[in-house]
């Protein structure tokens with residue numbers, strides 16, 4: 001029996017294709033595209049997204065999770081899968097043996113990995129141009145590269161860095177960092193060290209309009225129609241379409257309570273007027289919430305309703321004023337219903353977090369299906 005789920009999320013693969021083609025346009029037709037699908041494809045469902053990207057055409061996928069990489073391989077994804085620095089040398093060796101392309105970020109780990117391998121495997125090297133996180137610092141990176149290429153069993157297929165910036169006011173900083181990576185790669189080339197792939201730009205650099213000399217870009221945010229910047233206003237954002245189209249549930253119960261009723265329902269104690277209260281099977285367990293004092297709307301029959309309370313597995317909403325609301329009616333938590341829309345930004349504002357954090361809370365909690373794309 002194929003029972004329809006009461007609650008589900010819809011992703012728009014047409015929007016994904018649109019965003020990818022915009023990214024390619026920004027990057028230039030010659031640049032390879034590595035699609036970042038970490039964290040369950042930024043909460044969109046890693047398998048559906050990877051299958052779509054493979055069909056539309058990207059050059060590689062990148063994730064920080066060996067489990068995710070394994071899932072994709074067993075489900076028919078044949079694209080190269082790059083692993084961002086993700087674990088200990090022992091697991092890095094295992095990942096390389098299984099055919100993924102792990103990242104090496106320092107000489108000590110590279111040496112351990114090289115000695116543990118029995119035959120050659122492919123790796124990427126990561127250089128830190130100034131984020132202060134993972135990767136060999138650019139000042140010592142030349143030595144790192146020279147040592148690594150002499151280690152046994154390591155085939156260096158690429159070299160990359162990461163220059164994220166969330167405030168557009170930091171774009172000068174980022175541009176300088178990109179240039180320092182370009183100089184580093186040029187110097188290496190002049191000394192006879194070349195690699196099949198070089199990469200430095202992620203969504204922020206592309207959307208800021210930067211160009212560099214690397215052969216590839218690695219993008220996540222932009223593919224999903226998300227802004228990598230703290231404010232949504234950064235250049236280029238307006239061209240993107242949201243891939244997370246909607247999150248929906250259904251009314252599973254409706255209660256009518258008369259004025260003066262001494263009940264306590266959905267945060268109402270004693271009713272000064274008649275109320276119609278609806279219940280949906282979505283709660284904190286699904287990442288939904290209503291911070292104290294915040295008004296969160298949902299949509300029923302194309303109209304806004306106020307959320308009264310969110311408990312572990314249920315949400316109650318005020319249906320007063322919604323004509324003809326009935327059990328089984330669709331409830332939109334995110335997305336459009338007729339003329340009304342709840343955007344990711346609305347929800348993020350109400351929850352007091354960033355849009356991507358909203359997606360992370362909902363990630364994996366809803367069955368995800370693909371939406372029909374509307375022509376636009």
Ligand SMILES: *Cc1c(COP(=O)(O)O)cnc(C)c1O
Pocket residue numbers: 036038084161162164201202203204218219220221222228
């Ligand atoms: C996540 C990640 C990216 C992609 O960044 P976006 O801002 O989502 O485009 C690129 N490179 C590295 C190393 C990453 O971890």
